Amino acid sequence: MLFRRFERLINIFQDAPSEAPPDRVWSFYFYYLRQVWRSFAALLAVGLVASLIEVALFSYLSRIIDLANNSSPATLFSEHWGILLWMAFVALILRPVFIGLHDLLVNQSINPGMTSMIRWQNHNYVLRQSLNFFQNDFAGRIAQRIMQTGNALRDSAVQTVDALWHVLIYAVTALVLFAQADWRLMVPLIIWMVGYISAMRFFVPRIKARSVASSDARSKLMGCIVDGYTNITTLKLFAHTDLEQRYAREAIEEQTDKMRQATRMATSMDLTISTLNGLLIVSTTGLALWLWTQSLISVGAIALATGLVIRIVNMSGWIMWVINGIFENIGMVQDGLKTISQPITVADQPDAEPLRVQRGAIHFDRVHFDYGGSRQVINGLDLNIKPGEKIGLIGPSGAGKSTLVNLLMRLYDINGGRILIDGQDIAQVSQQSLRAQIGMITQDTSLLHRSIRDNLLYGRPDASEEELIAAIHRARADEFIPLLSDPQGRTGLDAQVGERGVKLSGGQRQRIAIARVLLKDAPILVMDEATSALDSEVEAAIQESLETLMQGKTVIAIAHRLSTIAKMDRLVVLEKGEIVESGSHRELLAQNGLYARLWQHQTGGFVGVD
Known part of the structure; x- marks a missing residue:
């Protein structure tokens, strides 16, 4: 019951607060953190109390040593049972309770819930991207960025909260406790803090930059490997295992080099902090012993100063790697931003209505389109298709046949003109309803x-x-x-x-x-080489099914085997994105144009007609 209560703090499948996630790293963090602010507010509060308890235990160590020095063994418990009982209560009850609350918040609420929420929202957003988005990247790299960004954002946020309280509480309380014993004990700690902060300011930005480069190289390597696995049949058929290994080798070498650049800087930071830590231990312990020889502090103060300094040193190593991990994770988040926060190029209008198809008339009205280059793929095309009419699109490779049906499905947005279905501009209706009707x-x-x-x-x-x-x-x-x-x-x-x-x-x-x-x-049917993978016997067997399927529908069919679409109501011949001929099979043969030449080539090749 307790576990379930914490596991339900974050709604994994909640709606995203806006249409698109921000494209700047700190705004991107805030975009997700504000959705789970209650869990993080609780984590901050619990972390504060837990850190205070940890520091209090060192204070108790000093008190116990001084009590032992200043009391007789026979009266120690009878005189000081109240304070000793309170120390035991803090160590046995309060400390486990707040550590448990911290672990429940992190392990039961934030780690699984926030990660899954981020992945869900990012996946939903990327899923709405245009076809061109997926064609311009590795599927493996897109998937990896979706998966790693949630982990990286969560880890860096949790680590920052944990590190924040440890740094603040230990630094402030250590200075206060040292000042209570003797103000001179503060001097080595203050010098160490200045050196530690200076080292962090020098190393962290450099580690961050190199972590971003390493993360990008890792994503590229993942995309390379997944691309090879996805196309394993092509790899085997062309016997290019060596070529694929060389391709992967180059990606691995690049990723390893980028990782080495990052780890060199991390190692340098580790050595610098270790040197500073050694100086802190020696100077603080030496100064505490000298002050004791001058009868200026008690033995308990020596134990407090030495124990607290050793704890700070151990913590500084942890903080160093936490900060390193935080910025490595920030690098991964920045890498993920390149994919996740790209604007959607084919998007529904805010007031998009569902498409209603009653007749199935289609009108390509002076349509222009290119794939981002200078060459027009579809050039001012104007085509009317009557309700229930069955047309065949014909033309040489690259004429724009498949592009035309992709535009009808609105897999891409046109550069000029309109495409109408029953008088409704497909750019003004929802994509979901459009594709449901085709x-x-x-x-x-x-x-x-x-x-x-x-x-x-x-x-x-x-x-x-x-x-x-x-x-x-x-x-x-x-x-x-x-x-x-x-x-x-x-x-x-x-x-x-x-x-x-x-x-x-x-x-x-x-x-x-x-x-x-x-x-x-659906009332509109598009067939792009629908029977190309069938042998003649199977094609003939399902031809009746296809004819039944086409009944009462508006049909656009593309086929290189012209015999399969010769019976269509009308044939439209495309060349270089323009309609050059239109008519029935007999009419086009009589024109003796491009269609007649294509027909001649095919019948000549198959039945021996010159």
């Missing part, structure tokens, strides 16, 4: 590393078992799904498909994708 089958079918059932239900999560089975049958996927199994013994619909669906053949993945879109049953 079913898409892509050439490169990528499945989630989950079960067949989970992948199919991505089309419509609330589909019944009967609807699921019907979609599988219509896509002819029931021929292989019952035969599937995975290493954990799961079979059929429960079998896992592996990362990106690697355990299935290209044709099997394509049929799963078709079944998923059949289940979704």
Whole structure:
């Protein structure tokens, strides 16, 4: 019950306070700390009391020695039982209680709760980034930054709170206790504090800068390794293990060099602080002994000064590494900022309404688009697609066919013009509702590393078992799904498909994708090389299913095999981002233009026509 109470102090899945996290490091810290301020306020209070108790124990040591010196053994307990009982109460009851409260706050509340909250909010934000965001970075590096930023921010914040009270309480109370014994005992401690602060001011910024560089190199190494694992099939097929090892070797060498630069500075700081600590112990102990020989302080004061100085020295080593860890973690947070706080380039308008599709008319109205370069990929394209019309997009590679359907899905924002669906500008509606109204089958079918059932239900999560089975049958996927199994013994619909669906053949993945879109049953259908991975026999077998799927829908189909889309209502031929021809199969052949040449090449290649 006690554990659960502390574990519920932080709501892991609470909404983020704003749309985007700040892009400056201290604002980024405050953004998350203000969401858990109650836990940190409690930690500050508990830390204050715990630190005071620790210092009090050294004061008790001095008192006990002086009591023993100034009392007879027979009357020590009878005369001083009250103060001795209070010391025992502080050591046996109060100290464990506040240490326990500290541990409960850190281990049960802040460590798991704050870390998971940060990861949840960062993941949700990054998930809304555009396709271009993910194409410009390693998936492994993005994932690592999401994972490490939560840990690093939490650790640096907790360590700062702990270090703050230890530094302040020990420094202030040590000076007060030394002054009570003899003001001259303060001199070595003050000199040491000046030297310690000077060393920190010199070393910490340099360690921070080198930690940032080391963290960046570590993220790059992680991305390099994950990239190799993700594309392991390509690596094996091209027999380039040596090349991949050289690529990883360079990344490891860079990361190791950056780490060595950081650890050199840390070692130098360690040696400097150790020297200062040695001087503090010798000077304080020597001065205390001299003062005792002059009858200026008691034996208890010698024990207090020596014990407290040794504690401060031990603490200074801990503080040194805590500060080093804090700034190393700040470096990781700064590294994570590069990914997490990037603005979302394809975002919903604040007043975005859901898309309502009643007829399915599509209008590309003078659309311009490029991928950030000087060359226009889509150049002033104007295309009207009637409700229920089925068009085929044709053209050589690079003509802009796939780009056009990606723009329709609003995976990228156009540079000029408008795209309308039933008169609604897709830039003004929510992306979620837009993509819910469009079913898409892509050439490169990528499945989630989950079960067949989970992948199919991505089309419509609330589909019944009967609807699921019907979609599988219509896509002819029931021929292989019952035969599937995975290493954990799961079979059929429960079998896992592996990362990106690697355990299935290209044709099997394509049929799963078709079944998923059949289940979704959206009013607009986009097919980008939908049957490219199927052999002719399977393609012919599911052609009837595809024709059923297209009934009553507005369809845009892309295919390099022109025979698969020759029966469409209209064929639109693209070249260099512009429409150069439009019409039926017969009309385009009669024009003897680009389409006729493409048709001639394919039929010539397959059936021997000159």
